Amino acid sequence: MRTLLAALLLALAGAAFAQSSEIAKPDPIVEERLKGLAEELRCLVCQNQTIADSNAPLAVDLRQQIRAQIAQGRSDDQIRAYMVDRYGDFVLYNPPMRATTVLLWAGPFVLIALGIGIFLRVIRRRPASAPSTVGDAQRGEIEALLEGREPQASPLPPAGTHKKKGGRTGRR
Numbered sequence: 001m002r003t004l005l006a007a008l009l010l011a012l013a014g015a016a017f018a019q020s021s022e023i024a025k026p027d028p029i030v031e032e033r034l035k036g037l038a039e040e041l042r043c044l045v046c047q048n049q050t051i052a053d054s055n056a057p058l059a060v061d062l063r064q065q066i067r068a069q070i071a072q073g074r075s076d077d078q079i080r081a082y083m084v085d086r087y088g089d090f091v092l093y094n095p096p097m098r099a100t101t102v103l104l105w106a107g108p109f110v111l112i113a114l115g116i117g118i119f120l121r122v123i124r125r126r127p128a129s130a131p132s133t134v135g136d137a138q139r140g141e142i143e144a145l146l147e148g149r150e151p152q153a154s155p156l157p158p159a160g161t162h163k164k165k166g167g168r169t170g171r172r
Contacts, residue, residue, distance in 0.1 A: 030070050042093045
């Protein structure tokens, strides 16, 4: 029983990698028409590739459908109309301007305009930068440090080193 099952699985595995005779021995005229149509149709899985460029299983099936329709004698316009009827205008890599495809055409421009509007709104609402509150003594220290000199002693102790009033130091 195991031997029969192994032989069956091996035969099925070989069939999975086999090519159809139409692909193995392509007709140059059919393949030229297929290439022209496939470059006009979008892969519905990849969405950024034509079905001519995609290796997705759906793209392979769509190419097979186109081959079959070419073999049936259908024109390129009939094949395009079939694909649009079945998958909608989105299947066309360059969809026509219609009420249903306005979002495809205007969407990128609307998003860019929205982004610019939000950017300008944020910029206008941002408060102006506050004037510098650095005193003359601190300014002299900063300039000395930037020039690589030792700053002059400041009359104020460094931040965080003053003692609290009340006596006890350390932890409780």
